[in-house]
């Protein structure tokens with residue numbers, strides 16, 4: 683490695699670490715809808731009205747890799763986050779028999795899935811919506827891999843990952859996780875994603891049918907549409923975006939992702955878990 687390269691890499695790493703430190707210290711993940719307590723609280727016998735919010739279940743056997751939906755989560759190209767998407771349309775305090783919330787949110791919010799109709803109009807018209815996605819692809823053995831932190835996902839990066847043939851589901855953890863981008867309200871175009879040649883390499887040289895990433899788009903902003911086109915054209919690959927991959931060891935798991943059966947929608951919020 684030449685000295686210049688070394689210096690650049692060192693700077694990039696130091697920068698990432700600094701950003702990470704800043705993100706964890708002063709941008710605490712905002713409290714979710716209706717709750718202003720820390721999320722790590724646990725129930726005690728005396729105070730059983732305190733809800734428990736978990737990242738893992740069953741002593742770590744089940745890992746939740748979905749993000750919580752809340753007003754301060756990032757939303758595509760919005761500087762102000764998702765905003766209020768959920769409201770109490772009927773409330774017991776106002777005499778209703780029960781509390782009933784309503785919501786309105788873009789189909790590609792938070793942890794979500796893309797269907798082929800997202801970038802192909804003729805697929806959209808033909809009905810390739812999220813209800814037609816193959817649950818066999820969305821559920822099964824999966825590999826969680828760490829992508830080099832200094833590049834977008836190019837053909838060269840894909841090649842360097844050495845993902846064996848036969849692997850059908852891969853979750854790609856990138857610099858986005860280190861930068862905690864999914865916990866920042868302002869949309870950030872500098873997120874890491876697939877460049878067109880990386881997407882093409884995946885299609886041509888791997889058996890991957892489930893592609894999971896850790897920010898709102900599988901494609902780098904600079905190759906937004908080209909990368910989506912390459913991945914979705916064959917209608918075999920399913921894209922799961924906005925995954926929460928913090929504090930999970932790289933390795934093999936069983937992944938389980940279930941979209942809503944939204945007829946006519948080219949995207950859907952999705953709940954994804956890993957089982958050890």
Ligand SMILES: *[C@@H]1O[C@H](CO)[C@@H](O)[C@H](O)[C@H]1NC(C)=O
Nearest residue numbers: 770772773774775776780781
């Ligand atoms: C919602 O329902 C609970 C009872 O389940 C009631 O105590 C509460 O006041 C209601 N909340 C509002 C905002 O109406």
Ligand SMILES: *[C@@H]1O[C@H](CO)[C@@H](O)[C@H](O)[C@H]1NC(C)=O
Nearest residue numbers: 770771772773774775776777
């Ligand atoms: C109850 O109704 C009042 C008057 O319409 C409104 O201002 C208030 O926000 C409502 N409260 C809830 C919890 O729906």
Ligand SMILES: *[C@@H]1O[C@H](CO)[C@@H](O)[C@H](O)[C@H]1NC(C)=O
Nearest residue numbers: 832833834872874902903904
């Ligand atoms: C990835 O690409 C984006 C543009 O889409 C760019 O802003 C960012 O710096 C790139 N990230 C890395 C690590 O090269």
